Amino acid sequence: MSSRYSTIISIFLSVLCAYLIYAFVEYYEEEQDLGWGKEARKNPFLAAQLYSESRGHVIQSYDSFLKIPSLDEIDTLFIANTGQVISDKRLDALSRWVDRGGHLLIGAKGVIEADSDRVFEYYDLSSAASDHDGGAFGEDFFDDLKAPEEESASLQPDEESDISTEDEESEQVVGGDSNKNKRKFSDELRKLNDELRKQGLIENASGEEKSYRQTVADYEAAVAVKEMSLLRFGSDEYDIRVQFNPEIILQHGVFDDGEWYSEKFEPIYWRGSEYGIHFLQLEQGDGLVTVMSDSNVFRSDNIDKFDHALFWQVLTGSGSIAILYGSNMPSLWYMLKAFMPEILLSFAAFIVAWIWFNIRRFGPVRPLSINQRRSAAEHISASAGYTWRGGWQGDLLAPLRDDVQQFAEKRLASYDELNDRKRMDILAQVSGLHVDVVIDAMTTKKKLNEENFYRIVKILKRIRESL
Numbered sequence: 001m002s003s004r005y006s007t008i009i010s011i012f013l014s015v016l017c018a019y020l021i022y023a024f025v026e027y028y029e030e031e032q033d034l035g036w037g038k039e040a041r042k043n044p045f046l047a048a049q050l051y052s053e054s055r056g057h058v059i060q061s062y063d064s065f066l067k068i069p070s071l072d073e074i075d076t077l078f079i080a081n082t083g084q085v086i087s088d089k090r091l092d093a094l095s096r097w098v099d100r101g102g103h104l105l106i107g108a109k110g111v112i113e114a115d116s117d118r119v120f121e122y123y124d125l126s127s128a129a130s131d132h133d134g135g136a137f138g139e140d141f142f143d144d145l146k147a148p149e150e151e152s153a154s155l156q157p158d159e160e161s162d163i164s165t166e167d168e169e170s171e172q173v174v175g176g177d178s179n180k181n182k183r184k185f186s187d188e189l190r191k192l193n194d195e196l197r198k199q200g201l202i203e204n205a206s207g208e209e210k211s212y213r214q215t216v217a218d219y220e221a222a223v224a225v226k227e228m229s230l231l232r233f234g235s236d237e238y239d240i241r242v243q244f245n246p247e248i249i250l251q252h253g254v255f256d257d258g259e260w261y262s263e264k265f266e267p268i269y270w271r272g273s274e275y276g277i278h279f280l281q282l283e284q285g286d287g288l289v290t291v292m293s294d295s296n297v298f299r300s301d302n303i304d305k306f307d308h309a310l311f312w313q314v315l316t317g318s319g320s321i322a323i324l325y326g327s328n329m330p331s332l333w334y335m336l337k338a339f340m341p342e343i344l345l346s347f348a349a350f351i352v353a354w355i356w357f358n359i360r361r362f363g364p365v366r367p368l369s370i371n372q373r374r375s376a377a378e379h380i381s382a383s384a385g386y387t388w389r390g391g392w393q394g395d396l397l398a399p400l401r402d403d404v405q406q407f408a409e410k411r412l413a414s415y416d417e418l419n420d421r422k423r424m425d426i427l428a429q430v431s432g433l434h435v436d437v438v439i440d441a442m443t444t445k446k447k448l449n450e451e452n453f454y455r456i457v458k459i460l461k462r463i464r465e466s467l
Contacts, residue, residue, distance in 0.1 A: 074322045
C-alpha cells in the first residue's frame with residue numbers, strides 16, 4: 001500500500017472517531033459546593049468587604065493592627081473585638097484618631113473576658129450577661145422532670161405505714177406526672193426540630209432543597225420578636241432590624257440614671273432588645289464611637305439576615321473603610337521589613353561580600369601556557385620575593401648565620417663547647433662590635449624592613465670576614 005493511500009485512510013479513521021465521540025458522548029455541567037474558600041475562612045467579614053466594594057467604597061481588611069499603614073487615611077475603622085486593643089499605646093492612638101474625626105466601630109468581648117477591657121474602661125462602659133435563656137427547653141423543664149422522683153425519695157420509712165392506704169392513688173399520681181413529663185419532653189423536641197428545620201440547619205422530611213431566599217426567610221421567621229433590636233438613624237422614617245446576641249448587653253451609667261453626666265464622653269444614642277441595650281454611640285472630639293454588644297451581625301454568615309447589610313452601609317458611610325478582624329502577631333519577616341529594613345540590607349550586603357570573598361575565580365579556567373623557562377637566578381629571586389612578602393626575613397638570614405657559625409667553629413678553639421652567651425661575647429671581641437649588636441644580628445626573628453635587613457646583613461658579613 002502506497003503512502004498516499006495510508007494517509008487517506010488515516011484521515012478517514014480520525015474523522016470517523018471524532019464524529020463518534022461527538023455523537024455518542026454526552027457533555028454535562030455539574031456544580032459542586034466546595035464550601036468557603038481560604039480567604040473567606042481567614043476573614044470572617046469578607047462578605048461585608050465585598051458588599052462595600054460593590055458599592056464603590058475603598059475598603060481594606062487586616063489581621064493585625066500593625067499592618068494598618070496609617071489611621072489618617074481611614075474614615076471608618078471596624079474592630080471586631082475590643083480584645084484586639086491590647087495596649088494603652090494602641091488605645092491612645094485610636095483615641096487621638098477619633099478626636100480628629102474618625103469613626104470607630106467596635107464590638108464587645110465576651111462576658112467572661114470583660115474584666116480586662118481597656119476600651120470599655122476608657123469609655124466607662126461594661127458588658128454583662130442578660131436574663132435570656134438560650135437553651136432549647138424551658139428553665140423549669142428538667143426541674144419538673146425530676147420533681148416526682150424527689151418527692152418519692154423524700155418519704156421516710158416511718159411514714160410509709162401512715163400512707164399505706166393511699167399507695168394506689170400515689171402511684172397513679174406519680175405515673176401521671178411521668179407521662180406528662182414525657183409528653184412535654186417530646187413536644188419540646190418536636191418544637192426544636194421545627195425551628196432547626198425552618199432555619200435550614202436540618203433537611204425537611206420530604207428531602208426537598210430550599211432556595212437561598214426561602215432559607216433566609218425561614219430563619220428570620222423563627223427568631224422571636226423580643227430578640228430584635230430596632231434602630232433608627234437621622235431623619236430615616238424606617239427602623240433597621242438587627243439581631244444582636246441577646247445573651248450579652250451593654251451597661252452604662254446613663255441607662256440607669258437620666259441625670260448622669262460625664263465631662264469626657266456622654267452617649268448620644270442607644271438601643272436594644274427586651275433583654276437590654278446592645279447598641280450605643282457617643283461623641284469624642286470631632287469623631288464618633290459606635291459600640292455593639294457583639295460584631296457577629298456583620299459576619300459573612302449573618303450579614304444576609306434581616307437588615308444587617310443596610311446596617312453596615314449606614315454605619316460605614318461613603319468614606320474609606322478598614323476592617324480589623326484579628327489580632328494575630330505578624331511574621332518575623334514582615335516585622336523586619338516594616339521596622340528594621342537596615343538589618344535586612346546589612347545582612348544582604350554581608351552575604352554578597354562573603355560570596356565574593358569565597359568565589360576567587362569567575363568564568364572558565366584558562367590553561368597556563370609558558371613559552372620559555374626561567375633561569376635559576378629568576379627562581380631564586382622569585383623565591384626570595386615570596387619569602388620577603390610573607391614576613392619570613394629570618395629564613396633569608398638563616399644561611400648567613402649558619403655560615404658565621406661554621407667559620408667560628410673552624411677558626412676559634414673550643415667554640416662549639418661554649419654556651420650561646422659566651423659565643424656571642426667571643427664574636428663581639430673578634431669583630432669589634434658591641435655584644436648587643438651581635439646578639440640582635442644572630443638571633444632576632446622579628447619582621448624587618450628593608451633598612452634593618454640590609455644593616456643585619458652587613459653586620460653578619462663583617463663578623464664572618466673578621467674570623
